[in-house]
Amino acid sequence: MRLIAAFAALFASNAAATPIVVTDIAPIHGLVSEVMGDLGSPTLLLPTNADAHHYTMRPSDGQVLADADLVIWVGAGLTPWLEAPLQALAPDAKKLALLLSDGWAPRESHDEDDHDHGVIDPHAWLDPAIANAWLGAIAAALGAVDPENAEAYADNAEQAAVSNVELRLDIAAKMEAVAGRGVIWPHDAYGYFADAFGVMTKGAISDSDAAAPGPAHIAELREIAQSGNVVCVLLDPEVNPSWAGILTDGTDVKTAQIDPIGVNSPLGVGFYSALMSQMADQISGCLAQ
Ligand SMILES: [Zn+2]
Incomplete structure (x- = not known):
């Protein structure tokens, strides 16, 4: 006792x-x-x-x-x-x-x-x-x-x-399968992911602070999106989703939502790997043909 x-x-x-x-x-x-x-x-x-x-x-x-x-x-x-x-x-x-x-x-x-x-x-x-x-x-x-x-x-x-x-x-294997396919990112936040896994970046809608883009930048991105070198325009919770339609209008470029913060994942132990795996699935899914 x-x-x-x-x-x-x-x-x-x-x-x-x-x-x-x-x-x-x-x-x-x-x-x-x-x-x-x-x-x-x-x-x-x-x-x-x-x-x-x-x-x-x-x-x-x-x-x-x-x-x-x-x-x-x-x-x-x-x-x-x-x-x-x-x-x-x-x-x-x-x-x-x-x-x-x-x-x-x-x-x-x-x-x-x-x-x-x-x-x-x-x-x-x-x-x-x-x-x-x-x-x-x-x-x-x-x-x-x-x-x-x-x-x-x-x-x-x-x-x-x-x-x-x-x-x-695991993520490298997923991304390997879609290597060389061009992406427009929602904001300039995915360079570390792109560098680590060889994703071909064609542009980003917003800067790394996720401030709203200017018209000249959107016009330039629209041209890039229409050039045939982009497979996917990605969106995240930090940018206005209506940009995707403006960029991809009249093309077969795909769009998908990604989440770099893990809004819907349970917090704590295991969160980080769940977040990263989910992001890799979202990106590779959009790039897959
Ligand atoms: Zn950010």
Whole structure:
């Protein structure tokens, strides 16, 4: 009986020691869930149906930030609106901006006119190899806040990375089958996926911040879509769906919806691989003939 009480106390103290971790978007929440494993669950700040680039915080979001021991977010490149509240509302919380972490190669995004502004494309979770670098950074940040469990975090990250290697091979096989077929992306957010899996990019409707496109850009894309070199125009929740019809009108170019955030997938462990597999199915399905 005394032993049981001792165990109960041990569990209670462990539970109390688990840090309160806040994440920005569902894919990052998924990766952090894998690393925390049985030790706890992170809190997700953004609703899955929210637009990550443009979001208005609710008062309850402020409270979530104020309670955090550790905030893990992609970075200001994805959610510029989060930078100031993070400093003001969670001054003492540790912060990990994954875009600033080491061990992976960021890609630059281009604006409508293809002038290179040297802006880092923030959608880097869309390559599982980069997600693996991020798993390591997540484990290190958790271990720094909760040293007692540092080893468990590192082990969990290692395990998740092994499944991501498998995931990347699965996706590569799917995309291999449709290699060389041209795609117009919804916004300039899929370069990491395209680079990782050899998808032929012919353009993007919006910039990487998902701002509305200008008429000259749409006219140019329409020409590209009508040229016979594009098989599929993709849409996502961040762009107006009516662009697809305007681009493909009078052609047999296909359109499909993709989802880089995973609006309808169950959150937590397994989210990331479900998101990526679903995206690969959506893209390869549209490109298949
Ligand atoms: Zn985006």
